Amino acid sequence: MNPPPAWEEIERLYHEALELPVCxxxxxxxxxxxALREEVESLxxxxxxxxxxxxxxxxxxxxxxxxxxxGLAAGQRVADYEVESLISIGGMGEVYLAxxxxxxxVALKILRSHLIGNAQAVDRFETEARAASALCHPxxxxxxxxxxxxxxxxxxxxWVDGSTFRAIMDAGPVEIAQAMNWGGQAARALSAxxxxxxxxxxxxxxxxxxxxxxxxxxxDFGLARHGGAVGxxxxxxxxxxxxxxxxxxxxxxxxxxxxxxxTATSASDxxxxxxxxxxxxxxxxxxxxxxxxxxxxxxxCRTVAAIGSLRNGVPRxxxxxxxxxxxxxxxxxxxxxxxxxxLGGAGQ
Amino acid sequence: xxxxxxxxxxxxxxxxxxxxxxNPQGEVTRLLAAWSSGDQSALNKMMPxxxxxxxxxxxxxxxxxxxxxxxxxxxxxxxxxxKLANAENASFQDRCHFFAVASKAMRQIxxxxxxxxxxxxxxxxxxxxxxxxxxxxxHQEAAEIVALHEALEALHNVDxxxxxxxxxxxxxxxxxEEIAEAMGxxxxxxxxxxxxxxxxxxxxxxxxxx
Numbered sequence: 001m002n003p004p005p006a007w008e009e010i011e012r013l014y015h016e017a018l019e020l021p022v023c024x025x026x027x028x029x030x031x032x033x034x035a036l037r038e039e040v041e042s043l044x045x046x047x048x049x050x051x052x053x054x055x056x057x058x059x060x061x062x063x064x065x066x067x068x069x070x071g072l073a074a075g076q077r078v079a080d081y082e083v084e085s086l087i088s089i090g091g092m093g094e095v096y097l098a099x100x101x102x103x104x105x106v107a108l109k110i111l112r113s114h115l116i117g118n119a120q121a122v123d124r125f126e127t128e129a130r131a132a133s134a135l136c137h138p139x140x141x142x143x144x145x146x147x148x149x150x151x152x153x154x155x156x157x158x159w160v161d162g163s164t165f166r167a168i169m170d171a172g173p174v175e176i177a178q179a180m181n182w183g184g185q186a187a188r189a190l191s192a193x194x195x196x197x198x199x200x201x202x203x204x205x206x207x208x209x210x211x212x213x214x215x216x217x218x219x220d221f222g223l224a225r226h227g228g229a230v231g232x233x234x235x236x237x238x239x240x241x242x243x244x245x246x247x248x249x250x251x252x253x254x255x256x257x258x259x260x261x262x263t264a265t266s267a268s269d270x271x272x273x274x275x276x277x278x279x280x281x282x283x284x285x286x287x288x289x290x291x292x293x294x295x296x297x298x299x300x301c302r303t304v305a306a307i308g309s310l311r312n313g314v315p316r317x318x319x320x321x322x323x324x325x326x327x328x329x330x331x332x333x334x335x336x337x338x339x340x341x342x343l344g345g346a347g348q
Numbered sequence: 349x350x351x352x353x354x355x356x357x358x359x360x361x362x363x364x365x366x367x368x369x370x371n372p373q374g375e376v377t378r379l380l381a382a383w384s385s386g387d388q389s390a391l392n393k394m395m396p397x398x399x400x401x402x403x404x405x406x407x408x409x410x411x412x413x414x415x416x417x418x419x420x421x422x423x424x425x426x427x428x429x430x431k432l433a434n435a436e437n438a439s440f441q442d443r444c445h446f447f448a449v450a451s452k453a454m455r456q457i458x459x460x461x462x463x464x465x466x467x468x469x470x471x472x473x474x475x476x477x478x479x480x481x482x483x484x485x486x487h488q489e490a491a492e493i494v495a496l497h498e499a500l501e502a503l504h505n506v507d508x509x510x511x512x513x514x515x516x517x518x519x520x521x522x523x524x525e526e527i528a529e530a531m532g533x534x535x536x537x538x539x540x541x542x543x544x545x546x547x548x549x550x551x552x553x554x555x556x557x558x
Contacts, residue, residue, distance in 0.1 A: 007506055007507060011544060014544055015540055015544070042551055043544070043547040045551075046546075046547040046548070046550035046551040047546070047547040047550075053496075053514065053517075053518050053546055
């Protein structure tokens with residue numbers, strides 16, 4: 001067995017190769033041992049792709065500062081809205097509870113000013129505003145208005161007095177009948193969006209809310225079609241030189257075709273909804289894993305156990321429906337409207 | 349005498365808060381001089397002072413410019429330098445040494461922050477709109493910083509000088525010449541180190557993130 005090549009050897013050959021025109025490198029490397037050649041070839045390949053480290057980590061530095069609460073003060077005006085309090089801070093910006101001219105509550109989402117120079121972030125923000133305002137459905141959060149103000153880009157939307165399903169599931173198991181009703185409402189919203197030709201692309205419990213009166217509301221429609229946020233890119237270096245995907249929380253709800261880098265379709269949304277419904281009814285996630293890699297593998301290979309094997313009281317047709325929604329093949333999944341019908345999703 | 353910066357231990361291990369904090373400016377100036385004359389431990393004593401100062405500056409910058417959109421880690425380090433070191437008497441070499449330490453402190457601050465962000469610290473549970481999940485521009489960068497940090501640790505085991513070059517250039521925003529001065533090597537060496545280190549890190553990070 002040959003010892004692995006010494007670091008000094010790798011370093012010398014790497015620099016020697018870099019000095020040659022690309023077409024002559026092959027001949028140089030051919031003279032090296034196979035192990036050394038492989039090392040240097042893989043380094044040269046990485047070099048040709050070196051956008052990483054091109055710019056300082058400005059976003060995170062700025063975020064560190066912005067992490068201090070409160071960009072806008074109570075009483076401050078954004079277009080016709082008066083800010084009341086800060087609700088949440090995220091990577092893109094802040095969400096405030098605000099009042100419109102008539103004193104009604106609205107959720108005001110502001111794109112962080114340091115991201116306004118980031119074309120992709122602006123594009124995505126505007127796509128969201130456009131997609132959501134094209135949808136008018138009782139189970140989809142209504143966008144009232146979007147625009148520019150000195151404080152940044154903003155979207156004014158329906159205020160939902162309630163909590164996300166992430167918080168609800170964290171609080172403990174839910175009743176089966178309840179889960180079916182909520183699932184039916186979510187499926188109904190998705191079906192309406194699909195009929196309008198709009199995909200959600202990021203269905204997950206963090207994006208689905210339950211209003212105090214029992215109405216389910218879906219948030220954050222129409223994510224951007226490019227960039228690494230929806231699915232991990234084939235090439236793990238995104239256009240901006242960032243490592244995309246695997247660490248963002250959305251992985252658990254990503255269908256296998258997205259993991260493979262294929263384009264999202266309405267069936268992809270159905271899969272994500274199915275993963276959520278499974279979690280809601282079974283009380284555990286179908287693809288839970290210790291690491292992102294485990295989750296990848298589970299989504300691609302794991303045979304999902306029937307919910308009936310984990311919990312009593314789930315009607316067999318519902319169990320089957322949810323497993324079909326999780327079919328690895330998009331063609332094997334029901335449509336959102338079919339799911340809605342089977343869940344008895346009149347949305348009472 | 350050129351001190352060997354690669355002997356610096358990671359900040360997490362050496363945050364020694366017992367260092368006198370009464371007069372950080374005098375202390376840092378003294379430590380810089382001690383380091384230049386060969387006292388290796390001076391660097392590690394300087395670290396917590398620089399770390400704390402960078403944090404203070406970051407917090408104050410926020411309160412003064414809530415929507416600053418040109419926040420560069422280098423700008424923060426520069427300010428810390430003006431505050432901590434006696435700039436009038438300091439040599440170019442002192443300044444480069446300070447930046448080497450500050451780069452390490454900045455790396456630690458950004459990595460800690462990125463980690464806490466990725467662990468999903470979300471504040472209150474009544475979020476109307478889950479912005480955290482909307483466009484993770486920051487999330488993505490945070491993930492990249494953590495991945496890079498881990499890859500840098502691995503590179504440190506193979507070739508400590510190269511990992512140091514990346515740390516100073518990426519986290520500290522230092523120029524090639526300043527890095528060469530701080531490390532006591534030629535500009536050509538820094539250029540070559542940077543090129544190979546970058547390829548090595550990219551390859552490493554791809555392996556870790558299929």
